[in-house]
Structure formats: C-alpha cells, structure tokens
Amino acid sequence: MDLINNLLLGFSSLAGWQPILIIVAGVILGIIAGAMPGLSPSTAVALLVPFSYTMEPGMALILLTSIYIASNYGGSITAVLINTPGTPSAAVTTLDGYPLTQKGEAGKGLGTALVASTIGGAVGVLILILFAVPLAKIALQFSSADYFALALFGLATVASMGSGNIAKALIAILFGLLIKTIGIDPISGVSRFTFGMDELYDGFNLIPALIGLFAVSVVFAKVEEWKMGSKGLVEVSNKLPSFSEFWKIKMTILRSSVIGTIIGIFPGAGATIASFISYDVAKRSSKTPEQFGKGSLEGVAAAEGANSSSVGGALVPLLALGIPGSATDAVLLGAFMLHDLNPGPLLFRDSPEIVYGIFTSLILANIIMLILGLYGNRAFIKVVSVPAKIMYPMILAIAIIGSFAVNGSLFDVAACIGFGVIGWLFKRFGYPVAPVVLGIVLGKMIEENYRRAVMMHGYSSFFMDKVSLVMLSLAAISFIYPIIKQLRKKNK
Amino acid sequence: MKTFKMLFLALTLVSMLLVGTSYGAFPKKPIKLIVYTKPGGAIDVFARKFQKIAKKYTDTTFVVVNKTGAGGVVAMKHVLSKRADGYMLAAVTRSNIGKMVSSKSNLKVDQFNWMAMMVSDPEAVITNRNQAINTWAQIVADAKAKGGNQLWVGPAAGGNDHIMALKTWQKAGIKAKWIPYGSGGKAMAALMGGHGVAYVGNPGDVIGKPDLKVAAISSKNRLTGKFANVPTFTELGIKNHDSEIMWRGFMTKKGIPAEAQTFYDKLFAKMNSDSDWQGYIQNLGANPIFYKQAKFTSIVKNDREVFTNTLKEIGAIK
Amino acid sequence: MEINISEGLNLALFSLLLIIIEGSAAWWIAKNRRDMLGSFLVPATLIVFSLILWAVSRSFPDEDIGPIVIPQLWGTLIVVFCGYVILTIVRRKADVDPKTGNLKMLAVVVFLLLVYFFAMDIIGYFLSSFLFLGTLMYVLTYRNHKVIWSISAGWVLFSYLIFFKMLYIALPLGVIYETFFE
Structure with a gap:
C-alpha cells in the first residue's frame, strides 16, 4: 500500500499546470533532440543541465527525465524517414524503418515506432516502479565474466544483419571493434594508436562515427547515383498501421520491452545493445524472418520497444543504488548533485516526493509522447517530400553541427566526414554499416570485461559461472548456426 | 586601393580600442570558466556551485564553458591558445596532472598560473558493510591470508586512486591486485556486488549508498560531520600516510595582468570564508581550503613527479 | 637483432x-x-x-x-x-563492382565539405554554413534563388538561436573574429 500512497504523493507533486507544461516541454525537446543526429539522449540531457539549474530540484529532474525518455523515441523519426539514426540505438530502426519509407509506407514505420516506444517506455517505467530495488541487487551480482558473455551475445547478433554475405558483415564488425581499441586503455593506462594526437586519447566518439556511417554516407551515395528530381524523394502515405497489424506484432513489442528493460538495468550495457539483441531475437522468433531488412513492422517494433524500455531499466541502478547505468544516467547523477540530492536508497526515504514525482512524470511523459507523436508524425512525414537538392545539403549541415555539438570539437567533425567516406565505400561494396556501430559500442565492454575477468579469477572464470556459461553457449550457437545455414544453401 | 586603406585603418582603430579596454580595472566583461567534463560531471557541478556563490561577491558573471577531451588536456591546451588577459579561468583537479603525463602531451606545469587550490578531499579506502571483511584490520588480515590475491576495485590504472592503493599496500606491507573499471561508479557497483574487498575513492563516494562505508582515510585529522567516526591511517598504525588527497582548484594561463590577479586573490579569499561554499564542500566529505599560488604550484609540481614515476612503474609510459 | x-x-x-x-x-x-x-x-x-x-x-x-x-x-x-x-x-567468385555513377559530382560535394570544414575555423561557423548551404544547393543544380538563400539564412538563424544561444554550444567564431573582437 505504501507504493500506492507514494505514487499518489508523486501525482500530487505534479498537480497544477506548471509540472504538466514542463513535461510537455521536455517531451517536445526530447523528440526534437532525439531526431537531430548528434543530440543523443546523453548530449541532449547534458546540454539542458545548466538550464535546469535555475529550476526547483523536482521540476528540473522531471524536465531532464522527460527529455531522456522522449529522445529515445525521437531518434526513430529520422531513422525511418531519411535513414539517419538520430540516436545510436535507432541505427537498428533504420534497418526496417527506411525500407518502409522507400516503399511509400513511412506512416506505418513512424506509427509502429511511436506505439512500440510508448508501450516499451511504459513497461520499462512500470518495472522500475515495482521492482527497482530487487532488480538492482540482482544486477550487482553480475561479474565481469557475465558482462563479457553478454557482450559476446550482443556480438552474435551480427548474424541477423548481414545482407547475405556473412564474411563482409564480420569484417564490418571487426573494423568497429578495432577502431574502438584506439585511445587510452583503462585497464593498463597505456594510450594506444593515438599517434601523439590528444583528440584520439579518448578514442573515436560514437556519435560522429554514427552520423558519418549512416547520414553522410547516404548523401554521398545519392549524389553519386544522381537521380535527383526537383520533387521529393518518394511519394509517401502517412497512413498508420491498422489495428490488426498492431495486434500481429503485440508479442514482439512486449518481448522487446522486457528485453530492453532487463538489458538497460545492467550498468554499461545500454539502449543500443538492447536494440540489437531485441532485433536479433525478434528475427529468430518471427514467422516471416525473410521480411526483416525489407520493411518488417516487427523489426521496427523490436528496435524501438527495446530502446525506449531501456530508459526505465537504466534508471533502476541510478535511483536504487546511486550507480549510473548509462551515459545519460551519469549526466542525471550530476544534475541530482547540482541540487544537493544524492540518488540511492536514502533518497526514497528522505525525498519520496522527488523519486515518485519522477516515476509519475515518466508515465505521463509516455502518454504525452504518444499524443504529440501522433500529431507530429503528420508534420514530420512532410520532410520526405522536400526536394533532394535541398534535403541533402541540409542533412550535411545537421551532420556537421551534430558532430560538433557532442564535444565542441572540430576533430569530431573531421571524424564524421571521414566515417562518411568509409560508410559510402562500405555500402558500395556490400559491407553493412550497422555492424560497425555494434563493434564500436561493444568494443570496450568485450575487452575490459574479458581482461578483468582473467585478472580476477583466471581463464576458468568464464566456465565456473553458470550465467556466463549459458550466455556463452547461446552466443556460440547463434554465431555458428547462420554460417552452417549459409553453407548448406550453397551446397544445394 | 583607397577603400582598402580606409578599411585597414578602420580595423586597426577598432582593434586598438578593443585592446585598450582590457587595461585598467578588472574585470570589464564576463569571465569564461573552462570545465573539462560535460555538464553534469563532478567538476562541472563544482564550477557551477562556484559560479552561483561568486555572484554574492562580484557583479561579473562567470560563463561555464565545457571543453572536453583527453581528461582535461584539451581544456588546458585551449587555455594556452588564448591571450593571458585573465578572462579565462579553468577548474582543475589532481587527475588532470596525471593526464598531462599519461597522454604524453607536451604541457608543462610552468605554462600555467596555478591560482587557487580550494578543496582538499582525502583519499579513502571504502568497503562493503554487508561483507565479512569491512574494517581496515580485517582487510590486512585477509590480504595476508590470500597472499596477493585480494581484489581491490577502482577507476582506471595510473589515476589518483590507483596511486593511493599502491602507496597504501606499500605502507601497510600487504599485497593485493588492482582491478580497474571504466569509471568510479562501475567499480563501486562491483564492490556492492561483492566482486572485490575494497574500493579506493573519496569519502563523498559513499554518500547516499548505505551499503558502503569508509574504512580509513589518508588525513592528519578526522573529518567533521557525518564522517567523524572514520579512523585515519595514523590512528590505525600506518605512519606517514596522511596526505594523499584529491584536490580541486582554479588556474589560468601564465602572465595575466596584475589587477586580474588581485581580483582573483580577493574573490577566492571571500569564497573560502563563505558559509554556503564551505557547507557545499563539507557535504562532499572534503575540506574547504585556500592555498595560494606558491603552495599550489609546488603541490602540482610534486604531483607531476609522482604520476610520472608511478606511470613508469606500471609500464603505462616509458 | x-x-x-x-x-x-x-x-x-x-x-x-x-x-x-x-x-x-x-x-x-x-x-x-x-x-x-x-x-x-x-x-x-x-x-x-x-x-x-x-x-x-x-x-x-x-x-x-x-x-x-x-x-x-x-x-x-x-x-x-x-x-x-x-x-x-x-577465383572470380565475387560479385563485380557496382556501376560507377556521377563520381565527379561526388568529388565536388566532398571537396565543398572539406572547404566548409576548414573555413569554419577561419571565417566562423555562421558565415561558412551560409555559404556552404547556398553553394551546395546551387552545385546540385537547384536554381530557385529565393529558396536557396532563405533556407541558408534560416539555418544560420536556427543554429544561432538554438545551438549557440540556448544550448551554449561554442560554435567556432573563426580566427578573424577572435583576433579583432575578443
């Protein structure tokens, strides 16, 4: 009953027009920032921290968490419409979202993304409210060996991304992994492959690489193709998916929401890995796996359900333990401290109105996001009918300012252009680019946890632990199975 | 040609006027406060608290500018790239000195004006209350029993906390393994999950985390307030292990005008005796202090030497 | 050895x-x-x-x-x-290269992007963005001048208000501005 009382307390702290306006503002800002390549959730929240400093603590945190949850959805808009993931996790959304737009069914892509995000977001928040403390305790039990196994499992999802040629998909992911070894090695303190450049000390940033590989490369490819009319890219319909279409993917949305929340709980795993794994699982359990990559609504739902639900998951360790579970959480932790608040179990006791205010505002934010999204989609979709000759220069301008905004560094802008050329070459010769992003995301997680596990308990640590043993076996199976399948096909 | 000459003349006049304004009383325009992390980082919070409280003592606004990269090296180079007119202040911590060395940058201590050291945060050994081993005596006994296989968790190798751990082992005559994590937060999660025996950080790290406790601090005296019952290493019988700290402070490029220096000296002195400022720092479990240039510079020089030696020892640099 | x-x-x-x-x-x-x-x-x-x-x-x-x-x-x-x-x-078992398209145009676009990148540091973000957007649309054979220049100016205004003013992103102002006005 305590919970209900506390939630009522949370709702009462939201009474009045001001908190509602703040949530609406946060959701709008979040959607726009998410849609803007470069303003990933963590950057968007970080940029608003100084602004929120002047606000009352409760309101400031409501604003920031509303931005956090909405920006994970916002990333899907540009992913579906112009093949440019606004956030790293939306890289997975492009796989099926953009083919839908090319077929003229952008409305279906956006609608599925919106509904999956809303349901995912709500599931994540509900799990956060109900089970934050016990789940956080379980997450702590995970050892480095388990994290390593989880990362390998994420790596195995590459199998469902290659467009047939598994060798090229593997090369793409290995390239991402190798790129990620550039910079300081936190285990030994040695700086690797920096060639005396300070900018390389932290390694390549994910965001400029992402924008280059997806957005800039597409512009390059289209310019080379040179079929630009003075009209829009394609004729599109803004028709939403029908109810029966939603009903067919209900299990995919629910499953991806649960997967996203669980992966979000583990500090350091995050929305991107959640999306990749959820997509992989959805494809394997789908009745129509051949539709994946060609505009499957399930594919869009799997990616978006997972990345939005991971927000609730990532807030579990932050609120229950005071440990940031994602890059955005780390920024939120700073925002708490700016207002002299320390997240953790004591915050539930000392300032329940803040904690439960955040909970209830997250629920409201999801509802507001659904309403705004339904209206917004009609406007967003017009983007597609902007003539290519205006669209492509704009995409480049957004890519440049977006990469600059991450760190205020021109080096990132140069990196974005460089990755644009690499992405263009990769796609031209049949190497998928999504695995490169996956490699960059997983690189540190694999290496650090592998080495840490061996340092702690030797090589046997991977086989002593039941969790890691199970996950390692699963990863091995999902790696090997598609290769066998491909070989069989060839022999036939 | 004539218009060109006129334009040139006009530009010269304008620039002379603009340069002219920087003489005389200081400050005449907002001051940039460079922070080496993104908004929301610990040092960013520190800088913004300073910005807010400084409003009491000066009409000048401090504009926080986040210049991230290479653990502060990018921010320091940014400071060096601008004129030494005093309008660019940078918030610095001890870990920046480590990064100066480990990034192999050519930055030198003498290029900066180490203006004020404002916070002294004692290094601490932190344990998990729910584990059997949670006092300093138990750590020592366990370390001896495990013979070098006791696990200590903490942030990246070669940083402040790693150096603290190495010194602690040496002074206590024990051996253990340093297991580095990507960030302090992740290492604390590992301690909470029982994957290690001890974590090295600062007392403030345990605030809001009732499972964790500070087992010992490297400080001459006990802290006041909520950490009053934490023993110092001296009390625990470890001699000469009372001055390992994490400091925070401010610096500028070397060679700023004298009136700028006077302005800052006065401002920092006022800040140091401000009760809000002191309260903020004590709440973090740290000590508010004010060391001026001479003392601060010698501390920085000494730190640089310590980092160089340690990083060579662990093989991170040659 | x-x-x-x-x-x-x-x-x-x-x-x-x-x-x-x-x-x-x-x-x-x-x-x-x-x-x-x-x-x-x-x-x-x-x-x-x-x-x-x-x-x-x-x-x-x-x-x-x-x-x-x-x-x-x-x-x-x-x-x-x-x-x-x-x-x-x-072993001649691979696919043949895709047909090459308008590589000349692509080279021009990449070149413009590089010029834009280096110009940012000299003449600043705002002026270089204005010129980049206008020139690129023109190069891509778009000819409605009113649209070209209003979009370029609109972008500059948007990036100034949102990124520079509201979000405090220190977009480069260029060495020319910094030498004379800072």
Missing part, C-alpha cells in the same frame, strides 16, 4: 612497403579482374590498416593479458576474413 617496427622511420618504411605491395596487387587485379578492382581495394586497404596497427602495437608493454592481446586479435581476424574475400575475387 630484432628490428623495432613500431615507431618512427621504421614504421613509416613498413607502412610504405605494405602500400607498395597493395599497389602492385591492385595493378595485377586491374589487368586481370578489371571489374573487381574496387571490391579488391576495400579489403586490401583494411588488411594494410590492420597490419600497420599490428606493427604499432608491438611497442605496448608486453604483459599477461595486456593491452596488446585484443587489438592484435581483431587485426588478425580482419586479415583472415579480408583474405577470404580477396580469394573469392581471385
């Missing part, structure tokens, strides 16, 4: 050697598998890149599960898989 190929002149010579080998192989491919030259160059360049990083990594401290292991593992795997792809080319 062991030769240290991880630094300085030796590294440069080693890299040069790799590039020469790649070049000669490319020459052979160009003569014998003309329609697969691009398909060859991508994996071949990745092999060269991995081998250079492999050479550099030899200078890292050699310790148990140290900083060398993982980069060399990824590098080796890249060489293996790229080698496999090259093998399919040599």
Whole structure:
C-alpha cells in the first residue's frame, strides 16, 4: 500500500499546470533532440543541465527525465524517414524503418515506432516502479565474466544483419571493434594508436562515427547515383498501421520491452545493445524472418520497444543504488548533485516526493509522447517530400553541427566526414554499416570485461559461472548456426 | 586601393580600442570558466556551485564553458591558445596532472598560473558493510591470508586512486591486485556486488549508498560531520600516510595582468570564508581550503613527479 | 637483432612497403579482374590498416593479458576474413563492382565539405554554413534563388538561436573574429 500512497504523493507533486507544461516541454525537446543526429539522449540531457539549474530540484529532474525518455523515441523519426539514426540505438530502426519509407509506407514505420516506444517506455517505467530495488541487487551480482558473455551475445547478433554475405558483415564488425581499441586503455593506462594526437586519447566518439556511417554516407551515395528530381524523394502515405497489424506484432513489442528493460538495468550495457539483441531475437522468433531488412513492422517494433524500455531499466541502478547505468544516467547523477540530492536508497526515504514525482512524470511523459507523436508524425512525414537538392545539403549541415555539438570539437567533425567516406565505400561494396556501430559500442565492454575477468579469477572464470556459461553457449550457437545455414544453401 | 586603406585603418582603430579596454580595472566583461567534463560531471557541478556563490561577491558573471577531451588536456591546451588577459579561468583537479603525463602531451606545469587550490578531499579506502571483511584490520588480515590475491576495485590504472592503493599496500606491507573499471561508479557497483574487498575513492563516494562505508582515510585529522567516526591511517598504525588527497582548484594561463590577479586573490579569499561554499564542500566529505599560488604550484609540481614515476612503474609510459 | 617496427622511420618504411605491395596487387587485379578492382581495394586497404596497427602495437608493454592481446586479435581476424574475400575475387567468385555513377559530382560535394570544414575555423561557423548551404544547393543544380538563400539564412538563424544561444554550444567564431573582437 505504501507504493500506492507514494505514487499518489508523486501525482500530487505534479498537480497544477506548471509540472504538466514542463513535461510537455521536455517531451517536445526530447523528440526534437532525439531526431537531430548528434543530440543523443546523453548530449541532449547534458546540454539542458545548466538550464535546469535555475529550476526547483523536482521540476528540473522531471524536465531532464522527460527529455531522456522522449529522445529515445525521437531518434526513430529520422531513422525511418531519411535513414539517419538520430540516436545510436535507432541505427537498428533504420534497418526496417527506411525500407518502409522507400516503399511509400513511412506512416506505418513512424506509427509502429511511436506505439512500440510508448508501450516499451511504459513497461520499462512500470518495472522500475515495482521492482527497482530487487532488480538492482540482482544486477550487482553480475561479474565481469557475465558482462563479457553478454557482450559476446550482443556480438552474435551480427548474424541477423548481414545482407547475405556473412564474411563482409564480420569484417564490418571487426573494423568497429578495432577502431574502438584506439585511445587510452583503462585497464593498463597505456594510450594506444593515438599517434601523439590528444583528440584520439579518448578514442573515436560514437556519435560522429554514427552520423558519418549512416547520414553522410547516404548523401554521398545519392549524389553519386544522381537521380535527383526537383520533387521529393518518394511519394509517401502517412497512413498508420491498422489495428490488426498492431495486434500481429503485440508479442514482439512486449518481448522487446522486457528485453530492453532487463538489458538497460545492467550498468554499461545500454539502449543500443538492447536494440540489437531485441532485433536479433525478434528475427529468430518471427514467422516471416525473410521480411526483416525489407520493411518488417516487427523489426521496427523490436528496435524501438527495446530502446525506449531501456530508459526505465537504466534508471533502476541510478535511483536504487546511486550507480549510473548509462551515459545519460551519469549526466542525471550530476544534475541530482547540482541540487544537493544524492540518488540511492536514502533518497526514497528522505525525498519520496522527488523519486515518485519522477516515476509519475515518466508515465505521463509516455502518454504525452504518444499524443504529440501522433500529431507530429503528420508534420514530420512532410520532410520526405522536400526536394533532394535541398534535403541533402541540409542533412550535411545537421551532420556537421551534430558532430560538433557532442564535444565542441572540430576533430569530431573531421571524424564524421571521414566515417562518411568509409560508410559510402562500405555500402558500395556490400559491407553493412550497422555492424560497425555494434563493434564500436561493444568494443570496450568485450575487452575490459574479458581482461578483468582473467585478472580476477583466471581463464576458468568464464566456465565456473553458470550465467556466463549459458550466455556463452547461446552466443556460440547463434554465431555458428547462420554460417552452417549459409553453407548448406550453397551446397544445394 | 583607397577603400582598402580606409578599411585597414578602420580595423586597426577598432582593434586598438578593443585592446585598450582590457587595461585598467578588472574585470570589464564576463569571465569564461573552462570545465573539462560535460555538464553534469563532478567538476562541472563544482564550477557551477562556484559560479552561483561568486555572484554574492562580484557583479561579473562567470560563463561555464565545457571543453572536453583527453581528461582535461584539451581544456588546458585551449587555455594556452588564448591571450593571458585573465578572462579565462579553468577548474582543475589532481587527475588532470596525471593526464598531462599519461597522454604524453607536451604541457608543462610552468605554462600555467596555478591560482587557487580550494578543496582538499582525502583519499579513502571504502568497503562493503554487508561483507565479512569491512574494517581496515580485517582487510590486512585477509590480504595476508590470500597472499596477493585480494581484489581491490577502482577507476582506471595510473589515476589518483590507483596511486593511493599502491602507496597504501606499500605502507601497510600487504599485497593485493588492482582491478580497474571504466569509471568510479562501475567499480563501486562491483564492490556492492561483492566482486572485490575494497574500493579506493573519496569519502563523498559513499554518500547516499548505505551499503558502503569508509574504512580509513589518508588525513592528519578526522573529518567533521557525518564522517567523524572514520579512523585515519595514523590512528590505525600506518605512519606517514596522511596526505594523499584529491584536490580541486582554479588556474589560468601564465602572465595575466596584475589587477586580474588581485581580483582573483580577493574573490577566492571571500569564497573560502563563505558559509554556503564551505557547507557545499563539507557535504562532499572534503575540506574547504585556500592555498595560494606558491603552495599550489609546488603541490602540482610534486604531483607531476609522482604520476610520472608511478606511470613508469606500471609500464603505462616509458 | 630484432628490428623495432613500431615507431618512427621504421614504421613509416613498413607502412610504405605494405602500400607498395597493395599497389602492385591492385595493378595485377586491374589487368586481370578489371571489374573487381574496387571490391579488391576495400579489403586490401583494411588488411594494410590492420597490419600497420599490428606493427604499432608491438611497442605496448608486453604483459599477461595486456593491452596488446585484443587489438592484435581483431587485426588478425580482419586479415583472415579480408583474405577470404580477396580469394573469392581471385577465383572470380565475387560479385563485380557496382556501376560507377556521377563520381565527379561526388568529388565536388566532398571537396565543398572539406572547404566548409576548414573555413569554419577561419571565417566562423555562421558565415561558412551560409555559404556552404547556398553553394551546395546551387552545385546540385537547384536554381530557385529565393529558396536557396532563405533556407541558408534560416539555418544560420536556427543554429544561432538554438545551438549557440540556448544550448551554449561554442560554435567556432573563426580566427578573424577572435583576433579583432575578443
């Protein structure tokens, strides 16, 4: 009953027009920032921290968490419409979202993304409210060996991304992994492959690489193709998916929401890995796996359900333990401290109105996001009918300012252009680019946890632990199975 | 040609006027406060608290500018790239000195004006209350029993906390393994999950985390307030292990005008005796202090030497 | 005596050697598998890149599960898989290169992007963005001047208000502005 009382307390702290306006503002800002390549959730929240400093603590945190949850959805808009993931996790959304737009069914892509995000977001928040403390305790039990196994499992999802040629998909992911070894090695303190450049000390940033590989490369490819009319890219319909279409993917949305929340709980795993794994699982359990990559609504739902639900998951360790579970959480932790608040179990006791205010505002934010999204989609979709000759220069301008905004560094802008050329070459010769992003995301997680596990308990640590043993076996199976399948096909 | 000459003349006049304004009383325009992390980082919070409280003592606004990269090296180079007119202040911590060395940058201590050291945060050994081993005596006994296989968790190798751990082992005559994590937060999660025996950080790290406790601090005296019952290493019988700290402070490029220096000296002195400022720092479990240039510079020089030696020892640099 | 190929002149010579080998192989491919030259160059360049990083990594401290292991593992795997792809080319089992499109136009776009990048540091973000957007639309044969210049100006205004003013992103103002006005 305590919970209900506390939630009522949370709702009462939201009474009045001001908190509602703040949530609406946060959701709008979040959607726009998410849609803007470069303003990933963590950057968007970080940029608003100084602004929120002047606000009352409760309101400031409501604003920031509303931005956090909405920006994970916002990333899907540009992913579906112009093949440019606004956030790293939306890289997975492009796989099926953009083919839908090319077929003229952008409305279906956006609608599925919106509904999956809303349901995912709500599931994540509900799990956060109900089970934050016990789940956080379980997450702590995970050892480095388990994290390593989880990362390998994420790596195995590459199998469902290659467009047939598994060798090229593997090369793409290995390239991402190798790129990620550039910079300081936190285990030994040695700086690797920096060639005396300070900018390389932290390694390549994910965001400029992402924008280059997806957005800039597409512009390059289209310019080379040179079929630009003075009209829009394609004729599109803004028709939403029908109810029966939603009903067919209900299990995919629910499953991806649960997967996203669980992966979000583990500090350091995050929305991107959640999306990749959820997509992989959805494809394997789908009745129509051949539709994946060609505009499957399930594919869009799997990616978006997972990345939005991971927000609730990532807030579990932050609120229950005071440990940031994602890059955005780390920024939120700073925002708490700016207002002299320390997240953790004591915050539930000392300032329940803040904690439960955040909970209830997250629920409201999801509802507001659904309403705004339904209206917004009609406007967003017009983007597609902007003539290519205006669209492509704009995409480049957004890519440049977006990469600059991450760190205020021109080096990132140069990196974005460089990755644009690499992405263009990769796609031209049949190497998928999504695995490169996956490699960059997983690189540190694999290496650090592998080495840490061996340092702690030797090589046997991977086989002593039941969790890691199970996950390692699963990863091995999902790696090997598609290769066998491909070989069989060839022999036939 | 004539218009060109006129334009040139006009530009010269304008620039002379603009340069002219920087003489005389200081400050005449907002001051940039460079922070080496993104908004929301610990040092960013520190800088913004300073910005807010400084409003009491000066009409000048401090504009926080986040210049991230290479653990502060990018921010320091940014400071060096601008004129030494005093309008660019940078918030610095001890870990920046480590990064100066480990990034192999050519930055030198003498290029900066180490203006004020404002916070002294004692290094601490932190344990998990729910584990059997949670006092300093138990750590020592366990370390001896495990013979070098006791696990200590903490942030990246070669940083402040790693150096603290190495010194602690040496002074206590024990051996253990340093297991580095990507960030302090992740290492604390590992301690909470029982994957290690001890974590090295600062007392403030345990605030809001009732499972964790500070087992010992490297400080001459006990802290006041909520950490009053934490023993110092001296009390625990470890001699000469009372001055390992994490400091925070401010610096500028070397060679700023004298009136700028006077302005800052006065401002920092006022800040140091401000009760809000002191309260903020004590709440973090740290000590508010004010060391001026001479003392601060010698501390920085000494730190640089310590980092160089340690990083060579662990093989991170040659 | 062991030769240290991880630094300085030796590294440069080693890299040069790799590039020469790649070049000669490319020459052979160009003569014998003309329609697969691009398909060859991508994996071949990745092999060269991995081998250079492999050479550099030899200078890292050699310790148990140290900083060398993982980069060399990824590098080796890249060489293996790229080698496999090259093998399919040599055995004529690979797909032929895609048709080349308007590469000249692409070169112009990349060139403009680079000019934009370097101009930002000199004349500042706002002026260079205005010029970049306008020029690029013009280069892409868009001719409605009113639209061109209003979109360029609109973007500059938007980036100024939202990014520069509201979000405090320190967009470069350019050395010219900084020398005279700061």
